[in-house]
Amino acid sequence: xxxxxRPFAGGIHPKGFKELTEDKYIxxxxxxxxxxxxxxQRNGAKLVSLVEVxxxxxxxxxxxxxxxxxxxxxxxxxNGKLEAIKEVTSPHPAGLKTSCMVLSNNGDPRxxxxxxxxxxxxxxxxxIIQKVLDAGxxxxxxxxxxxxxxxxxxxxxxxxxxxxxxxxxEPYLTCDDRLMREQAAEIVSGVQMMLKALGAQQAIIAxxxxxxxxxxxxxxxxxxxxxxxxxxxxxxYPMGSERHLIKAVTGEMVPPGQLSTKLGILVNNVAxxxxxxxxxxxxxxxxxxxxxxxxxxVEEPGNLVVPIGTLVSQLxxxxxxxxxxxxxxxxxxxxMGQALPSPFVxxxxxxxxxxxxxxxxxxxxxxxxxxxxxSCVEACPMGLMPFQMAAYSRVSDWPQAQHFGLDNCLLxxxxxxxxxxxxxxxxxxxxxxxxxxxxxxMRQKSAHARELTxxxxxxxxxxxxxxxxxxxxxxxxxxxxxxxxxxxxxxE
Amino acid sequence: xxxxxxLLALTLLGASLGxxxxxxxxxxxxxxxxxxxxxxxxxxxxQCGQCGEPGCRQAAExxxxxxxxxxxxPPGGKGLAASVxxxxxxxxxxxxxxVTMIAVIDxxxxxxxxxxxxxCPFDAIVGASxxxxxxxxxxxxxxxxxxxxxxxxxxxxxxxxxxxxxxxxPKPQVA
Numbered sequence: 001x002x003x004x005x006r007p008f009a010g011g012i013h014p015k016g017f018k019e020l021t022e023d024k025y026i027x028x029x030x031x032x033x034x035x036x037x038x039x040x041q042r043n044g045a046k047l048v049s050l051v052e053v054x055x056x057x058x059x060x061x062x063x064x065x066x067x068x069x070x071x072x073x074x075x076x077x078x079n080g081k082l083e084a085i086k087e088v089t090s091p092h093p094a095g096l097k098t099s100c101m102v103l104s105n106n107g108d109p110r111x112x113x114x115x116x117x118x119x120x121x122x123x124x125x126x127x128i129i130q131k132v133l134d135a136g137x138x139x140x141x142x143x144x145x146x147x148x149x150x151x152x153x154x155x156x157x158x159x160x161x162x163x164x165x166x167x168x169x170e171p172y173l174t175c176d177d178r179l180m181r182e183q184a185a186e187i188v189s190g191v192q193m194m195l196k197a198l199g200a201q202q203a204i205i206a207x208x209x210x211x212x213x214x215x216x217x218x219x220x221x222x223x224x225x226x227x228x229x230x231x232x233x234x235x236x237y238p239m240g241s242e243r244h245l246i247k248a249v250t251g252e253m254v255p256p257g258q259l260s261t262k263l264g265i266l267v268n269n270v271a272x273x274x275x276x277x278x279x280x281x282x283x284x285x286x287x288x289x290x291x292x293x294x295x296x297x298v299e300e301p302g303n304l305v306v307p308i309g310t311l312v313s314q315l316x317x318x319x320x321x322x323x324x325x326x327x328x329x330x331x332x333x334x335x336m337g338q339a340l341p342s343p344f345v346x347x348x349x350x351x352x353x354x355x356x357x358x359x360x361x362x363x364x365x366x367x368x369x370x371x372x373x374x375s376c377v378e379a380c381p382m383g384l385m386p387f388q389m390a391a392y393s394r395v396s397d398w399p400q401a402q403h404f405g406l407d408n409c410l411l412x413x414x415x416x417x418x419x420x421x422x423x424x425x426x427x428x429x430x431x432x433x434x435x436x437x438x439x440x441x442m443r444q445k446s447a448h449a450r451e452l453t454x455x456x457x458x459x460x461x462x463x464x465x466x467x468x469x470x471x472x473x474x475x476x477x478x479x480x481x482x483x484x485x486x487x488x489x490x491x492e
Numbered sequence: 493x494x495x496x497x498x499l500l501a502l503t504l505l506g507a508s509l510g511x512x513x514x515x516x517x518x519x520x521x522x523x524x525x526x527x528x529x530x531x532x533x534x535x536x537x538x539q540c541g542q543c544g545e546p547g548c549r550q551a552a553e554x555x556x557x558x559x560x561x562x563x564x565x566p567p568g569g570k571g572l573a574a575s576v577x578x579x580x581x582x583x584x585x586x587x588x589x590x591v592t593m594i595a596v597i598d599x600x601x602x603x604x605x606x607x608x609x610x611x612c613p614f615d616a617i618v619g620a621s622x623x624x625x626x627x628x629x630x631x632x633x634x635x636x637x638x639x640x641x642x643x644x645x646x647x648x649x650x651x652x653x654x655x656x657x658x659x660x661x662p663k664p665q666v667a
Contacts, residue, residue: 044657092656367666394663399578424664434660435570441658442571449536449567449633452614 007248010381011236012414014171014335016210020294020301022174026182028305029318031107035309036088036346037074039064040098042144045071049101051082058112060285063101072146072349073136075285077307078105079112091312091331091351095341103309115283120193125155128197128280135279136349137286141165141240141269142332144350147276150266151197157261162200163249164191166207166214166270167233167240170333173353175290176270178303180207180214183274184221190273191228193280198266203228205270206249208235237335238381238412242267256382256408271352286349293319297326297356306347313343315354326356334361335413368421376415376425382408386415390425393432398439401432409433528552531576536567538613540635556580566593567633592652593634595627601646608638608647 039047047064051057057076065073081104088100120128133148164187168176180187191203205222207215209232222228233239233248243254246265254260260267271289278284287308294301299320306315312329316322329340331351340354347354376386384405392401409429416425531552538548543564545551554560555576562584563573569592577584595617597608604622616632619625627638629652639647 040656042657044655090656092659093661094654094656094659096654096656096659098656367664396663398574424666427661427664430661431663438658438660439569439571439574442569443575444571445630445633446534446536446568446572448631449538449614452616452631453537456613456615 007234007236007239008244008381009383010379010414011238011244012379012417013235014237014417016235017172017294018174018177018210020172021292021303022177022211024178024302026175026178026290026303026305027318029307029310029315031078031105031109032307032310032314033105034083034311035077035103035105035307036311037063037077037101037103037309038088038090038098038346038348039074039085039101040090041066041071042348042350043070046099047071047074049082049085053082053084055082056080057082057103059108059110060112060287062285069133069149069152070146072138073134073285074101074308075136075287076103076112077287077309078103079108079110080105089341089345091338091340091345091348093338093341095345100309100346111284117281118283120196120280123196123280125197125199128193129155131280131283132197132276135275135283135285137272137275137279138349139269140271140275140289140349140352142336142350142352144348147268147272150268151194154261154266155198157259158264159198159261159266160201160264161250161266162191162194162198162203163245163260163265163267164203164205164270164273165240165242165245165267166205166211166218167245168211169208169235169237169239169241170335170337170353171237172294172355173292173333174294175292175303175352177211177214179271179274179290180211181217184214184217186277187218187270187273188221188225188228189281190275190277192225193276194268194273195227200266201227204231204249205229206231206233206245208233208239210235237414238410241381241410241412243410244381256405289349289352291315291347291351292353293355294353295326295330295355296358296361297322297324299323308349309346311343312340312345312347312354315347316343316356322356324358327359327362328357330355330357335417336411363416364422367423370421370423373420375418375420379414379418381412381414382410384409386425386429387423389432390423390428393428396435398432398436401429402436406432406436524553525556527556527579530579531555534568534572534575534579535565536572536614536633536635538567538633538635538637540567540613540633540637542566542636567635593636593649594629594632594652595634595636595638596629596648596650597626598646598648599624599626601644603644605643607641607643611637611641613637 045066047066049064051063059076059079061076063074063076083102083104085101087097089095090098129148129151137147138144139147166176166180195203205218215232219230222230231249238244242260246260247253252263254263275286288305290303291306292303293315302319304315329343330337331340332353370387380386389401389404389406411426411429413426532549535548543551555562562576565572573584602624606621609617609619609625614631614633616628617625636649639649
């Protein structure tokens with residue numbers, strides 16, 4: 001009976017810690033002095049700066065763009081000046097440096113250009129998608145996939161349902177919850193715009209049932225809109241995963257290795273919907289987002305509206321600083337977030353939370369041998385056998401790990417959370433996946449190299465032939481002129 | 493009579509089978525191991541000689557015969573080693589972290605002699621006579637042929653810088 005009540009197989013109930021921040025209004029970060037905008041995106045795409053160092057920039061100005069729609073354009077979050085383009089430590093677990101634009105801020109909060117509010121009903125779907133692309137919007141749930149590209153692909157796949165993800169199943173994070181409570185109307189407008197862009201029939205906003213106030217506010221906002229419905233889903237980690245939300249709402253399973261558009265469903269986050277509203281209605285690019293600053297080491301945990309590129313240290317300082325030593329800083333939630341190498345790294349569009357965790361909130365580091373208890377198998381929301389995948393990853397047998405479903409793993413961390421032996425299962429999977437990716441890209445590179453040598457050999461052969469032909473032609477044509485030239489040479 | 497008949501039958505049988513075998517050995521002859529062709533098709537084909545063989549064909553032959561390990565080809569890297577090992581049905585111990593080397597030109601010292609450009613089997617170097625040359629790092633396989641050709645000594649092989657999207661989690665160190 002209990003099992004039948006579960007919205008999907010597996011999943012865990014981690015302690016929420018949401019009470020730290022969920023009842024406080026979203027604050028605005030005091031305007032930071034400097035901002036650091038990363039020119040290299042997480043997917044590896046590089047952006048090219050459109051302004052020179054020393055140039056004045058205005059709020060909302062397009063600063064950098066890439067060569068394709070997968071490289072999301074960057075806009076200036078402030079009025080000020082481009083101070084430098086230099087290597088800055090990025091919010092990456094290894095603390096690698098990437099090329100960043102360093103902006104100074106003059107504190108003027110006005111937008112550089114004012115746009116007349118635009119009625120989305122008068123736009124074509126393609127125009128809406130173009131506005132979303134131009135605004136540099138990415139999925140704000142954490143994956144940071146370009147939203148415009150997603151909308152375009154879903155439109156081509158003839159999606160019929162837009163599912164809005166208000167799951168927010170990660171512990172500590174309340175930024176989506178607060179946004180739904182405070183900006184329900186904007187979210188709903190964004191949803192209507194996306195519906196028009198997609199040509200979909202209906203939208204369902206799914207919210208976990210532990211967010212009662214958010215559900216009430218959203219229900220109010222959609223009261224007179226028959227196309228949009230609201231669904232409360234049980235709170236169970238990882239409800240925020242696209243596949244699991246779809247299963248909980250519609251009862252359908254996305255086949256492994258397929259996208260949700262296969263079922264005619266597109267999933268977008270609530271914060272993304274709000275960003276779409278600002279982009280379409282006011283032509284405002286994505287230059288800020290709500291970030292939860294929480295954890296037991298933070299003096300006053302809370303949510304902040306943060307310009308993209310603000311240093312993590314400034315976020316923590318605004319929330320009163322640290323009251324005790326933080327054992328670890330995390331970008332994102334504690335389950336899937338990444339450890340930050342230092343507090344002096346800039347936030348980017350994909351970071352929805354900054355946690356300063358104390359020693360007691362961290363898991364014991366000491367791990368033991370696997371006892372074959374099967375807890376991880378029960379917890380795995382994808383129905384995999386994590387202990388088996390980890391065992392193969394440990395001996396570097398990637399094909400076997402893949403055979404046991406490594407490619408379908410969400411890296412959600414449910415298995416690591418329940419493991420009584422404290423085995424760092426997810427790190428094994430990350431390691432194995434990274435190796436498989438490296439192999440794949442090496443294979444591509446080597447295939448490309450082969451093509452290049454073949455092309456080169458062809459080209460050299462052609463060149464040699466052309467030379468020969470030219471020589472022959474010259475020799476046959478040139479009998480007399482050659483003699484004449486020889487004669488003139490003799491005269492000199 | 494019986495003896496004569498059986499002798500005849502056996503002789504005929506022997507002669508026809510022998511003839512068939514002789515014909516088959518000529519017409520159905522296999523030139524070398526077909527796996528050599530398959531492996532050669534997988535190799536990058538730069539003929540760089542880093543494996544110690546004169547060319548990729550010879551390397552493929554040695555790999556099939558077992559005297560060369562599948563991970564002997566630096567330009568092919570781990571991906572190639574894994575696919576060759578799979579084809580040959582042997583296991584690889586690839587725990588050692590392989591560092592990809594790529595050519596880097598100190599552009600301020602480049603004289604534009606075009607020798608590196610001519611030496612590169614992959615067209616990974618761009619430049620022209622008496623102009624600065626540079627390496628397209630995404631294409632460079634680290635075959636080292638250009639470094640040997642450079643008379644200025646301004647072309648060196650350097651480990652490829654780790655990028656955030658190519659960085660990989662280390663294997664957990666657990667007891």
